[in-house]
Amino acid sequence: MKIAISSTGANLQAGVDPRFGRAAFLLIYDTDNREVVEVVNNAEGQDAAQGAGISVAGLIAQKGVAAILTGRVGPKAMAVIDKAGIKVISGVMGTVEEAIKSFMTRTKRQEPAHAAKARAAGVVPRSGCRSGKGRQGSGCGAGMGKGQGGRGMGRSPGR
């Protein structure tokens, strides 16, 4: 499975960029081979006057990823991602490497046998993050509102 992570740098040690459309880079990671398969430099998105999220969402959807790990996705980009049937994990923090590890652990934890066992033992499983393709919505993660990032959230033509 391929996943995309918004990143402040071009490698796994870089931090997760809390912004999706205006992230510095997007790393495409193959969870089966455990390697970065593509580094998308998003200079264009960072400089876009508007609609950066929409543009990046289209680009990522074209690459056939199953999930996006990022800080926050705006409503317009989310419409594109929803249509593409990509799962979004928002509120992700830390380094890209940590985010991938956490995602893969959580994905594994969703195995039915494990879940059933946990339920039987009276353990409340952590919020579910099903990895099935086609499931839409924001997925799990710490939710919205975390770290919008200090730098330019788009350029307002306003007053």
Place this chain on the structure above:
Amino acid sequence: MQIAVASGKGGTGKTTVSTSLALCAEGGVQFLDCDVEEPNGHIFLKPELTESYRHTVTVPRIMTDSCTYCGKCRNICRFNAITMFGQTIMSFSDLCHSCLGCFLVCENKAIVRAAREIGVVERGRAGDIDYVHGRIRVGEAMAVPLIEEVKKKAALASLVIIDAPPGTSCPFVESVSDADFVLLVTEPTPFGLHDLRLTVQVLRNFAKPCGVLINRSDLGDDGVEKWCRVENIPVMLKIPFDRTIAEGYARGDTLVKSRPDLRQPLKNLLREIFQ
């Protein structure tokens, strides 16, 4: 003759000055409130609005039956209003600037015209004044096409007074672009001066003649006046701070109603601009 009343900084008195200038003009005068994001000239001039219509702009609607997913429309769009992946294409009409580029590049006529309402234009009479304003639709980001529509009402023969929006961005530029003279209302404060400088910088790109009116002139400092002297921009009128004016404003009274003695200086100002 078209006179635009503008300012970099908001709240300096553009509407206070422009409405009273319109009331001091002799003969037919037109008042265009181009601050479509918050038109307020009508509060003071109290026109009877008799004409009202919605203004729309053209946006693309993509017919997926005839689309070949070539991506040309997406690529030409500078505003990211169209995105595409695989056999899915999406357009976001609220991001569209109506440049019509996508219509031009589509070889399969898969893009048809759709309309997005951006606001209403209203018109009416206030005594001798022909009053027009635009009111932008709540949530709409593009003011310029609505301002263009308001400006289309400008009569060639008579005196036209334009109440421009604050700031120095596109809505301001559009509002003053056809003006023969720009009257800059400012206040004698560092903020007022800062934004005045920005505005003058923009206007110099168009080589627009302009003059300054200092409102609440007895407050603040002398920075604006000093700067105007250095830059050779005429300070055409000063209106001192006066509680009577503020009280009148709060009631919806015009400057010349609160202070009839200012009628003559405003008339003189108009005469000076005409010369």
